[in-house]
Amino acid sequence: MWKGRFAQDTDEAVVNFTQSLDLDWRMAAADIRGSIAHVRMLAHTGLLAKDEAAVIEKNLREIACEIKDNAFEPKISLEDVHMNIEARLTEKCGATGARLHMGRSRNDQVNTTVRLYLRSELLDIWQGLYSLIAALVKKAEEHKNKVVPGYTHLQQAQPISMGHFWMAHAQAFMRDARRLLAAYDAVDESPLGCGALAGSTLPLDREFTRADMGFSRITENSMDTVAHRDHFLDILYFAAVFGTHASRLCEDLIIYFTTEFGWVKLPDSFCTGSSIMPQKKNPDVLEIIRGKSGQLTGALVDLLTMVKGIPLTYNRDLQDDKRSLFRTLICLSGIFSVLPPLISKVDIDEERANRGFEDGLILATDVAEYLVLHGVPFRSAHEKVGHAVRWCIENKRPMDKLTLLEWQAIIPEIEEDLLPLLSPRRSMERRDTAGGASSHQVEIQIEHANKKLADFAHEFEEYAKRLPQM
Numbered sequence: 293m294w295k296g297r298f299a300q301d302t303d304e305a306v307v308n309f310t311q312s313l314d315l316d317w318r319m320a321a322a323d324i325r326g327s328i329a330h331v332r333m334l335a336h337t338g339l340l341a342k343d344e345a346a347v348i349e350k351n352l353r354e355i356a357c358e359i360k361d362n363a364f365e366p367k368i369s370l371e372d373v374h375m376n377i378e379a380r381l382t383e384k385c386g387a388t389g390a391r392l393h394m395g396r397s398r399n400d401q402v403n404t405t406v407r408l409y410l411r412s413e414l415l416d417i418w419q420g421l422y423s424l425i426a427a428l429v430k431k432a433e434e435h436k437n438k439v440v441p442g443y444t445h446l447q448q449a450q451p452i453s454m455g456h457f458w459m460a461h462a463q464a465f466m467r468d469a470r471r472l473l474a475a476y477d478a479v480d481e482s483p484l485g486c487g488a489l490a491g492s493t494l495p496l497d498r499e500f501t502r503a504d505m506g507f508s509r510i511t512e513n514s515m516d517t518v519a520h521r522d523h524f525l526d527i528l529y530f531a532a533v534f535g536t537h538a539s540r541l542c543e544d545l546i547i548y549f550t551t552e553f554g555w556v557k558l559p560d561s562f563c564t565g566s567s568i569m570p571q572k573k574n575p576d577v578l579e580i581i582r583g584k585s586g587q588l589t590g591a592l593v594d595l596l597t598m599v600k601g602i603p604l605t606y607n608r609d610l611q612d613d614k615r616s617l618f619r620t621l622i623c624l625s626g627i628f629s630v631l632p633p634l635i636s637k638v639d640i641d642e643e644r645a646n647r648g649f650e651d652g653l654i655l656a657t658d659v660a661e662y663l664v665l666h667g668v669p670f671r672s673a674h675e676k677v678g679h680a681v682r683w684c685i686e687n688k689r690p691m692d693k694l695t696l697l698e699w700q701a702i703i704p705e706i707e708e709d710l711l712p713l714l715s716p717r718r719s720m721e722r723r724d725t726a727g728g729a730s731s732h733q734v735e736i737q738i739e740h741a742n743k744k745l746a747d748f749a750h751e752f753e754e755y756a757k758r759l760p761q762m
């Protein structure tokens with residue numbers, strides 16, 4: 293394409309090293325759609341005769357079919373998807389095809405193509421995230437009365453319900469949904485018409501192409517437009533944070549699935565066995581997801597590092613921006629293919645969970661708060677119950693089974709009415725503060741989550757409606 297300026301052909305090693313076809317060929321349909329918008333605008337502004345524009349659009353559509361039918365063999369020597377399609381167009385309709393690129397640079401073209409491509413990719417990611425959150429909320433409804441130990445420092449802390457546990461993870465993923473919406477919004481602007489870096493001397497109509505491609509707005513500064521990749525960073529940040537959330541969920545389930553904890557039951561169809569140990573049932577799916585979160589964080593660091601030192605505006609470093617982005621999208625859709633169905637099939641063994649309550653010490657805070665309600669200052673209540681805990685451990689007595697006499701020998705303020713409070717279920721249900729562990733509070737959370745989920749779905753549907761016809 294630049295043969296006019298050069299006296300030598302490009303070295304073959306350079307051709308191979310500088311190509312981006314391996315990355316951008318998958319965006320061929322989006323690239324063609326961007327070119328159609330451009331050509332329509334050229335006709336609209338009178339820069340191109342209407343009949344010539346019609347010929348170009350028709351030929352572009354034919355090329356799209358060739359690609360779909362695998363009848364288009366792109367050449368690495370043409371560097372990327374953009375040049376391959378343009379070369380094919382000129383091959384098909386000669387001088388008319390050669391007019392397509394007026395008023396356009398690959399710098400704004402690449403940008404346009406990726407944004408067109410990403411919008412529908414992000415809508416798919418949303419579908420995956422939606423199904424994950426929906427699966428968690430459904431499990432929460434199913435398990436809101438199943439009492440299990442809650443942990444801090446992985447040490448037993450206070451009783452919760454498994455419903456509260458599922459909703460805790462659902463909350464994290466709902467924050468991710470908000471980040472995904474923000475990333476979509478960042479992608480949803482039209483760069484076409486910014487040219488190489490400074491706009492054009494031709495009377496381009498950027499608003500026309502924006503509307504044709506269904507973007508929300510046009511970008512405001514041509515230099516910034518071709519130089520930045522913030523919209524990619526937004527996606528990668530969403531994905532990295534999502535990855536940490538998914539990893540933590542998986543880690544919890546892996547722990548609860550061990551023989552030592554043992555109250556989470558994973559479906560056979562989502563576990564794998566061992567080639568040597570016949571007894572094994574391993575949570576490999578969860579482990580792989582936990583591992584993949586490293587890739588997701590790595591992708592964010594990769595792009596942040598790439599962009600931090602490049603001068604305005606476009607530099608070729610940016611060509612590789614899509615490498616970790618596309619890997620990220622593939623990684624996310626892999627996670628979404630297994631995690632929501634796995635969650636839907638998780639079962640609980642409440643009896644096993646209750647074995648964890650055998651020493652009754654998980655109820656210690658309840659006793660301290662009982663004393664507070666009987667006028668004891670919290671610090672001395674804490675100390676008194678601390679002594680009781682020590683007494684129980686030394687005398688091998690479960691705290692929830694002490695008689696009134698035993699209690700009163702350690703803490704004289706305690707009366708008969710403490711005893712019926714000392715069960716894990718009662719304890720869980722009495723934590724009825726807003727956002728607390730009681731089944732009533734979990735029901736409120738579930739209701740909010742369903743509403744939020746519907747609101748998110750609505751926002752994404754509105755976005756989907758604005759995607760252009762091919």
Ligand code: ARG
Nearest residue numbers: 312372398399402606610611
């Ligand atoms: N293949 C390149 C890319 O994907 C095209 C960039 C063209 N711009 C340039 N100034 N060389 O980014």
